[in-house]
Amino acid sequence: MFEHVHDVPPPGAAPDWTIPQDWDAFSADEHAMWDRLFARQCAMLPGRAASAFMRGIDVLKLGRPGIPDYRELNATLMAATGWQVVAVPGLVPDDVFFDHLANRRFPAGNFIRRPDQLDYLKEPDVFHDVFGHVPMLADPVFADYMVAYGKGGLRSLGFGALHKLARLYWYTVEFGLIEEAGALRIYGAGIVSSYGESVFALDDPSPNRIGFDLLRMMRTEYRIDDFQQNYFVIPSLEHLLNVTVETDFGPLYDRLDTLSDVAIAEILPEDRVITRGTQQYARLKAGA
Numbered sequence: 001m002f003e004h005v006h007d008v009p010p011p012g013a014a015p016d017w018t019i020p021q022d023w024d025a026f027s028a029d030e031h032a033m034w035d036r037l038f039a040r041q042c043a044m045l046p047g048r049a050a051s052a053f054m055r056g057i058d059v060l061k062l063g064r065p066g067i068p069d070y071r072e073l074n075a076t077l078m079a080a081t082g083w084q085v086v087a088v089p090g091l092v093p094d095d096v097f098f099d100h101l102a103n104r105r106f107p108a109g110n111f112i113r114r115p116d117q118l119d120y121l122k123e124p125d126v127f128h129d130v131f132g133h134v135p136m137l138a139d140p141v142f143a144d145y146m147v148a149y150g151k152g153g154l155r156s157l158g159f160g161a162l163h164k165l166a167r168l169y170w171y172t173v174e175f176g177l178i179e180e181a182g183a184l185r186i187y188g189a190g191i192v193s194s195y196g197e198s199v200f201a202l203d204d205p206s207p208n209r210i211g212f213d214l215l216r217m218m219r220t221e222y223r224i225d226d227f228q229q230n231y232f233v234i235p236s237l238e239h240l241l242n243v244t245v246e247t248d249f250g251p252l253y254d255r256l257d258t259l260s261d262v263a264i265a266e267i268l269p270e271d272r273v274i275t276r277g278t279q280q281y282a283r284l285k286a287g288a
Helices: 028-044 051-059 070-081 094-102 126-137 140-159 162-174 195-203 214-219 237-246 249-258 280-286
Strands: 084-088 105-109 177-180 183-186 208-211 230-234 273-275
Touching: 028 126, 028 195, 051 126, 070 084, 070 126, 070 140, 084 126, 094 105, 094 140, 105 126, 126 140, 140 162, 140 237, 140 249, 162 214, 162 230, 162 249, 183 195, 214 249, 230 237
Parallel strands: 084 105, 177 230, 208 230
Antiparallel strands: 177 183, 208 273
């Protein structure tokens, strides 16, 4: 169960659900948790994470000790791509989230996981949101993609198609892979902020790795409780942006309504299969 969920903006929050970061209120233990997570991820991400992600770490100077102070972080991020990070108390409503993205604001949970949650946390904390997402927002192409997604998200609400569009976010922003220099690299925030999935997504024979196809992706179910059984691979950030901004999603939603969903781990005849997974990990976890 999520701990940081509210039906209405809690006391102290603005109508858009933002709150002061109040950086000085973070404890020494909370800063130490950030440093522990940061050191662990940065020790293993070179050669695994996308070049845009690694550049973002450097450009934004995220290697400084402690939870980043948004006053400093935003000055650099705004100069790079016009984006800024805003603190929120936890998960926010869909329309609020999309409006923030459409206006180059990334909402970040203003709390950090406890030591007993080091390896797994159901809801996004400041480490997932800032370490996982924000380095990619320093890349101009990906930054524009996120704006396009936010605008598309607001439009999707009028089509009743949010659950379909959510799959695009899940399989790109959260769990996307990219082809770089003949190899696969990670750019999805859910992977780069997870030690275990950073290894699993690239090295394990279990998951499928499938070439990016917008319609296919938006038909495909996903899991929220464990490592993914499918990863979709984009050829470049430019391709992801171009497909997103050049597609009229209205007719696409109509077409999706005529098609069945694709079950998790299913391979279709038309898929560009990079790796056909064994699905052994999922079967073992299911007790098969």
